[in-house]
Amino acid sequence: MLLYELSLSLGRTLDPEQLCREFINVLLTRLNMGFGGVWSMVSLDKNRIGSGDFELVYAYPAIRVRTHALPLEHPLRSVTARAEPLSHPAQQGPMHGLIHDDDTQSGAYAGFPLRGFGILVLYSARGIGVDAGALGRLRAVVDQFAVALEGAMAHSWVVLDAIEREAIIEAIPDLLFGIDSSGRLTWWNQALDLDLHDLRGKPLTCLFQQASQEGVSRALGDLAGSGRAQVDAWLATLPGDTLVELNLVRLRNGPSRNVWAVGSARDVTALRRAERRLRISEERLNLALEGANDGLWDIDLRARTVFVSPRCAAMLHYQTGKTPVTLEAWSKLVHPDDLKDLRASALDHLCGRRATIVAETRLLTCDGQWCWAMLRGKVVERDEQGKALRLVGTQTDITDRKTAELERERLYRELHQAQKMEALGHLTGGIAHDFNNILAAILGFAELARNRLSAGSTEALPGYVDQIVMAGTRGRDLVSKMLAFSRVQGGEANEPTAIVELVEESLRMLKPALPSSVVISTDFERDLPKVAIDPVQVQQALLNLLINARDAMNGQGDLEISSRRRRYQEGECSACHRNVTGEWVELAVRDNGRGIAAEHLPKIFDPFFSTKEVGRGAGMGLAVIHGVVCRAGGHVLVESRPGEGSEFRLLLPAAAPVAYEISEPAPGVWRVSEDTALGRGQHVLVVDDETALLGYMSESLNLAGFRVTTRSDSQEALRCFLEQPQEFALLITDQTMPRLTGLELIQAARRQRPDLPVVLCTGYSEVVNEAKAHSLGIDRYLAKPVSPEQLASVVADLLK
Numbered sequence: 001m002l003l004y005e006l007s008l009s010l011g012r013t014l015d016p017e018q019l020c021r022e023f024i025n026v027l028l029t030r031l032n033m034g035f036g037g038v039w040s041m042v043s044l045d046k047n048r049i050g051s052g053d054f055e056l057v058y059a060y061p062a063i064r065v066r067t068h069a070l071p072l073e074h075p076l077r078s079v080t081a082r083a084e085p086l087s088h089p090a091q092q093g094p095m096h097g098l099i100h101d102d103d104t105q106s107g108a109y110a111g112f113p114l115r116g117f118g119i120l121v122l123y124s125a126r127g128i129g130v131d132a133g134a135l136g137r138l139r140a141v142v143d144q145f146a147v148a149l150e151g152a153m154a155h156s157w158v159v160l161d162a163i164e165r166e167a168i169i170e171a172i173p174d175l176l177f178g179i180d181s182s183g184r185l186t187w188w189n190q191a192l193d194l195d196l197h198d199l200r201g202k203p204l205t206c207l208f209q210q211a212s213q214e215g216v217s218r219a220l221g222d223l224a225g226s227g228r229a230q231v232d233a234w235l236a237t238l239p240g241d242t243l244v245e246l247n248l249v250r251l252r253n254g255p256s257r258n259v260w261a262v263g264s265a266r267d268v269t270a271l272r273r274a275e276r277r278l279r280i281s282e283e284r285l286n287l288a289l290e291g292a293n294d295g296l297w298d299i300d301l302r303a304r305t306v307f308v309s310p311r312c313a314a315m316l317h318y319q320t321g322k323t324p325v326t327l328e329a330w331s332k333l334v335h336p337d338d339l340k341d342l343r344a345s346a347l348d349h350l351c352g353r354r355a356t357i358v359a360e361t362r363l364l365t366c367d368g369q370w371c372w373a374m375l376r377g378k379v380v381e382r383d384e385q386g387k388a389l390r391l392v393g394t395q396t397d398i399t400d401r402k403t404a405e406l407e408r409e410r411l412y413r414e415l416h417q418a419q420k421m422e423a424l425g426h427l428t429g430g431i432a433h434d435f436n437n438i439l440a441a442i443l444g445f446a447e448l449a450r451n452r453l454s455a456g457s458t459e460a461l462p463g464y465v466d467q468i469v470m471a472g473t474r475g476r477d478l479v480s481k482m483l484a485f486s487r488v489q490g491g492e493a494n495e496p497t498a499i500v501e502l503v504e505e506s507l508r509m510l511k512p513a514l515p516s517s518v519v520i521s522t523d524f525e526r527d528l529p530k531v532a533i534d535p536v537q538v539q540q541a542l543l544n545l546l547i548n549a550r551d552a553m554n555g556q557g558d559l560e561i562s563s564r565r566r567r568y569q570e571g572e573c574s575a576c577h578r579n580v581t582g583e584w585v586e587l588a589v590r591d592n593g594r595g596i597a598a599e600h601l602p603k604i605f606d607p608f609f610s611t612k613e614v615g616r617g618a619g620m621g622l623a624v625i626h627g628v629v630c631r632a633g634g635h636v637l638v639e640s641r642p643g644e645g646s647e648f649r650l651l652l653p654a655a656a657p658v659a660y661e662i663s664e665p666a667p668g669v670w671r672v673s674e675d676t677a678l679g680r681g682q683h684v685l686v687v688d689d690e691t692a693l694l695g696y697m698s699e700s701l702n703l704a705g706f707r708v709t710t711r712s713d714s715q716e717a718l719r720c721f722l723e724q725p726q727e728f729a730l731l732i733t734d735q736t737m738p739r740l741t742g743l744e745l746i747q748a749a750r751r752q753r754p755d756l757p758v759v760l761c762t763g764y765s766e767v768v769n770e771a772k773a774h775s776l777g778i779d780r781y782l783a784k785p786v787s788p789e790q791l792a793s794v795v796a797d798l799l800k
Helices: 002-008 016-031 075-081 132-171 210-226 269-292 310-315 327-331 336-350 399-455 461-486 499-513 535-552 621-631 691-703 714-723 742-752 770-775 788-798
Strands: 035-040 054-060 086-089 108-114 118-124 175-179 185-188 228-234 243-250 261-267 294-300 305-308 357-364 370-382 388-397 518-524 557-568 582-591 635-641 645-652 683-687 707-711 730-733 758-762 780-783
Touching (some): 016 035, 016 118, 016 132, 035 132, 054 118, 075 118, 118 132, 210 228, 294 310, 305 327, 310 388, 336 357, 336 370, 370 399, 499 518, 499 535, 499 557, 499 582, 557 645, 683 691, 707 714, 714 742, 730 742, 730 788, 758 788
Parallel strands (some): 683 707, 730 758, 758 780
Antiparallel strands (some): 035 054, 035 118, 086 108, 108 118, 228 243, 243 261, 294 305, 294 388, 357 370, 370 388, 557 582
């Protein structure tokens, strides 16, 4: 009867807990037991399933349960591996400790394996209530219970899975659906705010606008062949325009419940609009870069990688995708002379001192050539601490422009020098006149001195010598000015120049080039600010204006030179045609010659344009003036009327004021004599290929108290020095000498004596000047002619 009742309890429910309740209640009632429970290796809560875990499914009474999950080390776990039930006294055995037993320590547990996936546990305070044979007879019905319980739990999982799947499907914001082989809807979720009631059996195309239905139908056709399809389509069931991305997948194992394929529809309206805007933006950027002939580069500072556009690669003659990809490799493409400036510009931007990176640099091309590029860029991404993460910028090929600039600079220097030589030709007559006067004075007083000596009369000799020295000094100054005027422009930064003093000095040199029939008058405003321009270029520009004025007046007329401050509210430069405003230092030259015809005024600054007859000018003078003034940031204004004369006004910008100037005190005037000797017998080696100068310098230094050895051959002088390198306290040498120059002699001597003081004394050299001499470690640089006092003072100062 008990077995029958137990069998009846197994077929009434598929709920695992209900099934356990009915089965255990029959056992407890009929067998007069105090507790029954089922522990299963699998749980209704699938999230708690773990390897070897036993979870309580049902127990009665539940309040007596000591543990809901059997620990891994519990002895009862071995029951699942047995084929027969077990029974043990309550005080011992593998089932002890499952329930509270506060009333008595008597009784017994019984455990039945449930097909290996669970355990049925029974407890009786009076003993199990049945003998071993009865437990064995329960085994068959317990096996049926195990089968029923396993089926019930499997059914619960299926139900839970279905509920979870439905919840997941409904939680997805995309439209999900199923269709049959005819493309008709079989199921769908509620998504995209669509009203999808009464759509079962209707074609999928009915969801979309008429313009998109053909594309959807074509996708359904592709689905039959390839098993997958995708298309963008416009929905027809929503107000406004909604674009969805439709994805279809055919079921691999054939139709299931009339579902042949499943699909999804995702709202991509905003995405496609953003993609279109991005595509248009990229097209515009590419067109702009192509129109500007620019390339694009993108540097990831974290990964230290560089991406460049195809145009960047083409500038460096690389194939697309073949350019270096690391920042270190790109750094090696920068010319070593430009790398420091480029890094400085980038650092200024990264530190916030500059808004962008701007640099002109040379880059090494794939075929080993150098090309010029303009790099512009800025930081587009930073981390939370403000550290730069990405740099993006453009690259412009400026090789042609830089080549043209260098060529223009070279041509300008050639033009400048050629015009200078032309100007020197105009000075030849006046210079020759001055030199003849100087030589006449020197030779005349020297002849008088010789005659006096022959006659035994020496009273007038000091006066004659003073006149000779004065004439020689004039000749020295004239040569110095001519050398300064004829030197090649070095392109160095212009120093502030006092314009009035410079013009007055220039007039003293240039006046011999003008006939005495030209009357020169000056009007200079004093205390003018200094101007930033090369003094030699000012002299050359002034000479050009004076020569042009002389020719315009046919060698006779009035010439006025003035300089003052001038402020202009408006005007136009006659050379560069830019607006002229602001305050300037003006240098003006005005003549009363024949003037310039109106049709010639726009051309007078063009190179090689001249209104003079052939042979009287190359037409480069005003072109050079234009270059000189405009390169200094100034302008040229011209006013002229035929028959009334012309006025040229050079407008020069004032130089920035200097905070302070340090001037050395003027040296005292003294004469070298045996009584005031500066030397103490130190041995000086003097080298010059001019024997007369050797005698002069040797005598001057001997009188000053030094011991002197002279050599007129530089190689012989070197041999003399190397024989006794410690014998000589100082070396004085000329620069321009045959076989071995002064610099070469100094270098050879200092290889033997690095501490040797040296003086370079030269009349003129294109190789070395005072600044370069100091940079080469030469202690002093003297320009010939040098006075005895200056020579002795320099040697004494070096040998202190």
